[in-house]
Amino acid sequence: MPADGFDAVVVGSGPNGLSGALTLAAAGRRVLLVEGARRFGGGLRTEELTLPGYAHDVCASVLAIAVASPAFRDLDLKVEFAHPPIPAAHPLDDGPAVLVHRDPARTAAGLGRDGVAWLETVGAAARAGLPLVDTLLAPLGVPRAPVAAARFGASALLPATVFARTVFRTPRARALLAGMAAHSMLDLRAPISAGYGLMLASLAHLAGWPVARGGSQTFADAMVARLRELGGETVSGRWVRDLGELPPARTTLLDVTPRQFLRMAGPRLPAGYRERLTRFRYGPGVFKLDWALSGPVPWRDPAVAGAGTVHLGGTLAEITHSEAEVTAGRHPRRPYVLVVQPCAADPTRAPRGGHTLWAYCHVPNGSGVDMTEAVEAQIERYAPGFRDLVLARSARGPADLERHNPNLVGGDIGGGLASLWQFAARPVLSPRPWRTPLPGVYLCSSSTPPGAGAHGMGGREAARLALRES
Numbered sequence: 001m002p003a004d005g006f007d008a009v010v011v012g013s014g015p016n017g018l019s020g021a022l023t024l025a026a027a028g029r030r031v032l033l034v035e036g037a038r039r040f041g042g043g044l045r046t047e048e049l050t051l052p053g054y055a056h057d058v059c060a061s062v063l064a065i066a067v068a069s070p071a072f073r074d075l076d077l078k079v080e081f082a083h084p085p086i087p088a089a090h091p092l093d094d095g096p097a098v099l100v101h102r103d104p105a106r107t108a109a110g111l112g113r114d115g116v117a118w119l120e121t122v123g124a125a126a127r128a129g130l131p132l133v134d135t136l137l138a139p140l141g142v143p144r145a146p147v148a149a150a151r152f153g154a155s156a157l158l159p160a161t162v163f164a165r166t167v168f169r170t171p172r173a174r175a176l177l178a179g180m181a182a183h184s185m186l187d188l189r190a191p192i193s194a195g196y197g198l199m200l201a202s203l204a205h206l207a208g209w210p211v212a213r214g215g216s217q218t219f220a221d222a223m224v225a226r227l228r229e230l231g232g233e234t235v236s237g238r239w240v241r242d243l244g245e246l247p248p249a250r251t252t253l254l255d256v257t258p259r260q261f262l263r264m265a266g267p268r269l270p271a272g273y274r275e276r277l278t279r280f281r282y283g284p285g286v287f288k289l290d291w292a293l294s295g296p297v298p299w300r301d302p303a304v305a306g307a308g309t310v311h312l313g314g315t316l317a318e319i320t321h322s323e324a325e326v327t328a329g330r331h332p333r334r335p336y337v338l339v340v341q342p343c344a345a346d347p348t349r350a351p352r353g354g355h356t357l358w359a360y361c362h363v364p365n366g367s368g369v370d371m372t373e374a375v376e377a378q379i380e381r382y383a384p385g386f387r388d389l390v391l392a393r394s395a396r397g398p399a400d401l402e403r404h405n406p407n408l409v410g411g412d413i414g415g416g417l418a419s420l421w422q423f424a425a426r427p428v429l430s431p432r433p434w435r436t437p438l439p440g441v442y443l444c445s446s447s448t449p450p451g452a453g454a455h456g457m458g459g460r461e462a463a464r465l466a467l468r469e470s
Contacts (some may be wrong), residue, residue: 004247005137006032006233008466010443011240012255014042014407015060018223019071019456020253020444021465023126024200025230033232033249034222035240038215040224042405043413043454044151044256046215050292050396053351056358056394057216058404059413061308061340066219068133068207075224079088080213084308084345087209089301090179093111095313097301098176104205114173121167125152125202133206136199137218137450137457139423149288157420160184161327164316171315177201178319179311180399181403182336183230184418185283185362188320188325192420202282209308213346216454240264251440251466254364255459257415257426257447258280265438273437276428279448284326285398285411287371288360292391296355297341299383310339312359312378335361336430356393366398388433415446426451434462435469442466 007029010021018040025031037068039045044057050288066072067081088100101107104123108115128148135143136152143149155163160181164174165434180196181188203209212219223235240246243264254261264270269277296305299441304310313319313336339359343350349356355411372395379386393457396404398411403452407415416422427447434442434449444462446452 001420006247006249008032008251008253009034009249011246012042012407013040013220013224014255014445015044015349015454015456016444016446016459017042017253017255018220018227018257018459020256020459020463021227021232022075022223022230023460024251024253025232027467029251031227031232032249033227033234033404034240034246035234035236036236036404037214038237040234040236041217041220042325042407044216044220049290050392051108054292054354054356055215056290056350056356057342060216061211061342061358061390062209063212063216063454064203064209065168065453065455067210068130068452069135069137069455070455071188075223075226077219077226079222081210082213082345083210085306085338086303087204087307088309089307089350090176090311091299091301091304092172092175092275093381095172097304098172099303100176100201100204101125102208106182107205111173111176111372112170114168116171121155122198122201123205125198126205128152128393129180129206135433137447137455138461152198156198158194159190160188160193160197161316161320161362165444174316175314176315179313181313181338182313182319182323182337185414189322190419192423193447196418200424206435208338211308211342214348217344226438243268249440251442253442253444253459253462253466255407255445257409257445258441259409260406261436261443268438270437273359273428277425280427281417281419281422282365282409282412283364283414283416284362285367286360286377286401286413287360287363287367287398287411288396288401289372289375290358290394291357292360293389295353295359295389296343297357297379297383297389298385304382306339306344308344310341312337312339312382323362324444326364329364331363331367331371333374334378335374337361337369337375339379356383363398363411365412367411368399370395370396370397414452416451432465433463434458439465440470
């Protein structure tokens with residue numbers, strides 16, 4: 001590792017670490033980026049997990065929040081984002097799948113008598129545009145769209161179950177909202193769970209749900225290349241276990257969760273702050289499967305083949321039960337399953353004729369239960385014959401995911417529970433939660449505002465704060 005001469009050191013090269021490093025470098029600071037893994041990217045890595053020639057995104061894959069984020073959208077990186085014909089689909093047992101199109105009106109048409117309600121809620125958030133996105137992704141800043149944010153917040157604070165049953169009248173619309181809200185990894189009866197669903201659904205209309213052509217790794221590689229163009233230096237394959245291992249610099253950004261920071265800082269932290277960090281709660285984990293397939297998934301409703309993302313779990317009641325079971329520390333028999341079909345947008349992910357597919361379900365944090373059968377049964381429920389196409393599979397539970405990326409504590413891909421309290425206190429209650437008691441040291445991971453997602457805003461906000469204070 002280079003010894004000295006740096007204005008800033010950034011530890012961790014996930015979306016937030018990369019965003020923070022680029023913000024500092026663009027301001028003229030000499031930056032060193034340190035990554036423990038062999039390849040840069042954190043949650044943006046792409047690997048051949050099954051067979052040669054089949055490229056699988058290890059974590060983040062659908063990059064809607066990245067293309068909409070103010071941290072990334074003006075960087076003009078050499079990355080091609082590929083959009084599937086349909087952003088998302090929600091198959092049902094008793095009829096055609098519910099489809100979310102880029103066009104809100106077309107989506108509403110498929111919701112029948114709930115179409116107007118969709119346009120008045122999700123459609124309104126999409127119409128509020130990027131100013132609302134910017135406001136929601138910088139919740140401690142000056143709002144760019146205060147009126148739209150207030151309207152959005154009135155619904156967003158509700159439990160998804162309450163919102164769905166109050167606003168929508170049909171099982172189809174309620175199921176669709178549940179599938180969106182379940183991305184939060186919360187019990188859908190919990191406050192704020194509706195907000196996650198509303199934001200994700202509105203992004204499907206506003207920005208689409210694209211993937212990076214060639215894999216999410218290309219997005220990370222483009223940011224690393226830009227950092228080097230700005231004079232930054234990079235080191236990979238070097239895990240930082242103690243802050244004393246880093247070269248001296250007036251600013252240090254840490255793209256790590258509270259657990260790693262507690263270990264790295266050791267006794268340097270004041271007892272009070274240390275106690276507050278130990279109270280930070282992690283959310284459920286995920287059990288993730290990647291498949292190499294000999295052909296496209298044989299969905300019962302052929303329209304689902306064009307969807308980049310597919311939510312499996314049935315009705316609002318079924319998904320609510322599944323997520324409540326996980327929250328209670330149990331493994332649902334029929335889990336909510338989030339499926340991504342990268343080849344719907346990017347056929348380069350697999351050899352000619354082949355397809356890649358990945359899916360995960362939520363499990364209690366740190367679970368050691370193999371959910372392969374339960375996940376594949378849910379896919380077979382809506383795509384009979386799916387298993388006949390499987391050439392190879394890769395299964396990773398919470399422990400495997402954490403070994404691959406220590407930020408995924410217990411398999412939690414969100415950097416901490418996304419509850420209402422931890423939306424405000426992330427990781428501690430403070431008007432500047434990125435700042436730590438150690439001079440010049442800032443946290444910038446998804447354990448800081450605005451939370452989970454490949455948006456890079458934690459890094460940007462931490463870096464901007466550091467620039468103001470140094």
